[in-house]
Amino acid sequence: MNFFYVLNGKSLKQVSLVVIAAFFTAWFLYMQSIVHLPAFSAKDGPKAIYKGEKDLALTFNIGWGDVKAEPILDILKKENVKAATFFLAGSWAERHPDLVSRIVKEGYEIGILGYGYEDYTELEEDKIRRDLAKAQEAFRKLNIKDIKLVRAPTGHFDKKTLKVAERMGYTVVHWSVDSKDWTNPGAERIAENVSKAKKGDIVLLHASDSAKQTAKALPLILNDVEAKGLKFVSVSEMIANAETKTNEIK
Structure with missing residues (x-):
């Protein structure tokens, strides 16, 4: 039919x-x-990590300045935060060996934020390599070895950056939640921006002097994360213990 x-x-x-x-x-x-x-990979090639599967990674960029990093370290210690990742410019580390030593002593992870504040997308591969090598040497002189993580100084990167970083043994790390603290919108707004964070997120914060309100916002952020029952981990712990997500650079 x-x-x-x-x-x-x-x-x-x-x-x-x-x-x-x-x-x-x-x-x-x-x-x-x-x-x-917000992070990418070259097809079938090196990858940039921007997110994991569980826990939460606080990351702090420090490129310049003399006064904002120490208060943030004080708050992390007071609030008993055992894990965070600090991406430090090599030039800043050279000028602040005591603070670098304290970061390491208190158990926090260090990643490289280049040496100078340069946009890697505007540099040739050799210049990216030289900038990273200069930063690497600066940390070596401070007796900090085996750094595995890199963040592009301006946050901008491309296939060249991924390729150079991989050849030098580094993983490029971006972020999935931007606090926008560098715009100084107020401590409450910074905390509100970070309140969107869920398990697996990598949060971008700054401890450079241009971010004037981060220290004030940090206790609010920590209270919110604690209320959600999330655990703080370093970026290395996050990518070692969970699947990570990438998106291809075209």
């Missing part, structure tokens, strides 16, 4: 509208996912 389905013009129009709407919804969600994934 044969069955035939007959669609009148009105029904066909309705089906077409549903299909078109579904297509544009899927496209919108796809484009939104691209916009909000």
Whole structure:
């Protein structure tokens, strides 16, 4: 027995509208996912980590300044935060050996934030390599060895950066939650920005002098994370213990 389905013009129009709407919804969600994934990999090549699967990683960039890093270390110690990752510029580390020593002594992880504040996407591979090598030497002189993590100084990177970093034995680390503390929007707003963090997120904060409100916001951030029942880990612990997510650089 044969069955035939007959669609009148009105029904066909309705089906077409549903299909078109579904297509544009899927496209919108796809484009939104691209916009909000802030780290990338070269296809079948080196990867940049921006997110894990569980726990939470606080990361602090320090590129310059003399007065904001120590108060942040004081708060972390007071609040008994045992794990955080500090990305330090080699030039800053050279000028602040005591603070670098304290970061290490208190059990926090160190990553490299280049040597000078340069946009790696605007540099040739050899210049990226030289900047990282200069930072590497600065940390070696401070007796800090086996650093495995790198963050691009301005946060901008491309395939060249990933390639150079991999050849030098580094993993590039980005972030999934930006506190925007460097814009100094107020401690409450900074804490609100970080309150979006969930398990597996890597949070960007700063301990450079340009971020004037981070220390004030930090207790609010720590209280919120504690209320969510999340555990603080270093970036290395996060990527060692969980799946990480990347998105391809085109």
